[in-house]
Amino acid sequence: MIFEKRTERIIVPIFFMVALFVPLFLDANSFFVGKVSTIIIMSIFVMSLDFLVGRVGLITLGHALFYGLGGYLFVILSPEYEVVNFWVYTFYICIISALIALVIGVVVLRTTGIYFIMITLAISQMAFYYFFDSLKYGGDDGLFIYMTPETSIFGLSFLNLDDPQHFYYLALFSLFNTLVFFKVVLRSRFGRIVEATKQNPDRTEALGYNIFAFRLTCYVIGSTLGAYAGFLFALQYSFVNPTFLSWELSGTALVMSILGGLGTIYGAILGTFTYEGLQYFFEHLTKEWLLFMGTAIIMMVILLRKGIAGYLEKLLEK
Amino acid sequence: MANDIVLETEALSKHWGGIKALNDISMQFRDRQLHGVVGPNGAGKSTLLNMLCGTLKPTSGCIFHKGQRIDTLKPWRFVRRGIGRSFQKTNIYPEVTCLENCAISAQRRFGGNFNLIASRHSNKLVRKAAEQALAQVGLEDRTYTLAVEISYGEQRQLEIAMVLATNPCILLLDEPMAGMGHEESQRIIKLLKELKKTYCIVLVEHDMDAIFELSDQLTVLDNGSHLITGTVDEVRADPRVKEAYLGVDEEQAA
Numbered sequence: 001m002i003f004e005k006r007t008e009r010i011i012v013p014i015f016f017m018v019a020l021f022v023p024l025f026l027d028a029n030s031f032f033v034g035k036v037s038t039i040i041i042m043s044i045f046v047m048s049l050d051f052l053v054g055r056v057g058l059i060t061l062g063h064a065l066f067y068g069l070g071g072y073l074f075v076i077l078s079p080e081y082e083v084v085n086f087w088v089y090t091f092y093i094c095i096i097s098a099l100i101a102l103v104i105g106v107v108v109l110r111t112t113g114i115y116f117i118m119i120t121l122a123i124s125q126m127a128f129y130y131f132f133d134s135l136k137y138g139g140d141d142g143l144f145i146y147m148t149p150e151t152s153i154f155g156l157s158f159l160n161l162d163d164p165q166h167f168y169y170l171a172l173f174s175l176f177n178t179l180v181f182f183k184v185v186l187r188s189r190f191g192r193i194v195e196a197t198k199q200n201p202d203r204t205e206a207l208g209y210n211i212f213a214f215r216l217t218c219y220v221i222g223s224t225l226g227a228y229a230g231f232l233f234a235l236q237y238s239f240v241n242p243t244f245l246s247w248e249l250s251g252t253a254l255v256m257s258i259l260g261g262l263g264t265i266y267g268a269i270l271g272t273f274t275y276e277g278l279q280y281f282f283e284h285l286t287k288e289w290l291l292f293m294g295t296a297i298i299m300m301v302i303l304l305r306k307g308i309a310g311y312l313e314k315l316l317e318k
Numbered sequence: 319m320a321n322d323i324v325l326e327t328e329a330l331s332k333h334w335g336g337i338k339a340l341n342d343i344s345m346q347f348r349d350r351q352l353h354g355v356v357g358p359n360g361a362g363k364s365t366l367l368n369m370l371c372g373t374l375k376p377t378s379g380c381i382f383h384k385g386q387r388i389d390t391l392k393p394w395r396f397v398r399r400g401i402g403r404s405f406q407k408t409n410i411y412p413e414v415t416c417l418e419n420c421a422i423s424a425q426r427r428f429g430g431n432f433n434l435i436a437s438r439h440s441n442k443l444v445r446k447a448a449e450q451a452l453a454q455v456g457l458e459d460r461t462y463t464l465a466v467e468i469s470y471g472e473q474r475q476l477e478i479a480m481v482l483a484t485n486p487c488i489l490l491l492d493e494p495m496a497g498m499g500h501e502e503s504q505r506i507i508k509l510l511k512e513l514k515k516t517y518c519i520v521l522v523e524h525d526m527d528a529i530f531e532l533s534d535q536l537t538v539l540d541n542g543s544h545l546i547t548g549t550v551d552e553v554r555a556d557p558r559v560k561e562a563y564l565g566v567d568e569e570q571a572a
Contacts, residue, residue, distance in 0.1 A: 187437055188437065189433050196422045207423045209431070
């Protein structure tokens with residue numbers, strides 16, 4: 001069983017069952033279907049960050065770099081007025097993002113601790129200003145996606161990305177796969193060494209493991225899934241702009257992951273939904289919503305030391 | 319072939335700025351022998367050990383393992399050549415069981431470390447090797463206990479078990495008896511007597527009785543320099559050693 005904790009075995013099925021049926025009770029074109037799709041995509045992004053920060057011990061403040069990269073890569077790679085295949089481009093984007101993550105990883109993983117935070121931040125800011133100032137890629141306005149990709153596999157098409165409901169299910173399917181993937185990886189032999197490296201890097205190296213290679217592999221995995229989330233987000237709103245790359249996004253994702261329970265993986269879903277839910281609630285309540293939002297986040301972090309998942313585990317484990 | 323030289327240092331030095339932590343050390347370590355290293359605080363014992371396992375790079379000089387130069391290699395390469403070390407400060411994985419601690423050490427040699435899919439529990443050989451290492455140090459009844467929950471003495475034993483699980487041929491032990499009670503020390507001494515029949519052991523230790531009882535060869539370091547290497551009796555008889563550090567001991571004995 002890849003879900004070791006009782007809490008996961010209860011929360012994960014409940015979430016996906018509810019998520020599966022929610023759109024059926026809503027108007028297909030309703031605002032909420034789109035909004036929830038966005039939150040689900042964000043959950044994928046936060047989950048990939050949670051893996052890196054909470055499980056591998058790589059505290060990155062530049063994760064948005066890959067989110068933006070996923071979006072920009074699609075616009076740059078695909079012909080402007082031609083419908084391309086979604087799966088083919090997913091493959092391209094993941095491969096290219098992985099290669100970029102590999103190159104960046106080789107550089108940034110030479111540092112640890114506070115230096116790692118700073119260098120990841122610096123590299124993502126470099127990308128931000130590059131796209132912000134580039135005429136070719138639309139500068140601060142970003143770029144539009146004029147043609148939505150089609151999704152046929154061997155001539156069979158069952159998914160229309162222009163249909164919000166279809167898109168919703170694609171996002172949900174992706175989130176589920178991401179969750180299962182991370183859980184499988186963490187349970188694997190590779191995962192054992194990753195866990196050991198997080199707990200005690202010096203000892204792990206003294207036992208003969210090349211911890212750099214393990215961290216690099218994790219960095220590539222996490223970054224690639226982050227890019228995939230960015231790609232989905234760009235598709236949903238048919239544009240990409242430099243805010244995708246902003247450090248605020250990296251920071252917000254980190255807050256969501258901490259709110260959900262750092263390192264719990266499934267907690268990323270809880271954290272993202274809670275954060276977005278709170279934001280939606282306060283935004284509609286008052287103009288000064290940021291003030292309330294900040295207070296609420298601080299309260300939750302103080303009261304729930306190990307995040308929402310940690311609190312649920314305290315209630316549900318034995 | 320009991321007297322094969324497996325590990326050798328040649329004019330090994332480590333300088334920190336102007337301070338000479340180790341100066342011009344040439345030593346030979348033989349298979350199936352226990353080589354004790356003693357010296358007053360700051361003599362450079364730990365520095366020597368850290369260089370022998372690759373975590374510190376020498377300022378000058380070389381290290382040879384079975385005739386091949388290894389001092390330029392990455393630390394994890396040392397382990398793959400069969401050089402395992404234990405730490406002076408207990409250095410284990412506190413949040414997992416004793417078995418898992420040893421499984422982490424053992425897994426490397428069975429491959430599949432970059433297998434992202436197969437469950438970590440699927441390889442029975444890893445488990446067997448881990449159990450064997452625990453049995454070697456006598457921790458069988460702690461198999462499923464979290465490492466943080468066992469006693470300090472047991473953690474020291476686990477520390478050695480983890481090195482054994484890497485299947486080394488050379489053991490570098492940094493004060494395995496540090497902070498232990500008499501009874502626990504006796505258990506480790508018994509264990510080391512058993513181990514030195516099959517491994518080359520380099521032992522850094524402050525417990526003089528233990529060192530005298532165990533060592534086949536004994537080296538005294540003083541102030542980063544090599545003072546003498548010989549059998550226990552030779553070292554005890556040497557006037558320079560008495561002067562540097564054992565003198566007080568001898569007087570008390572007399």
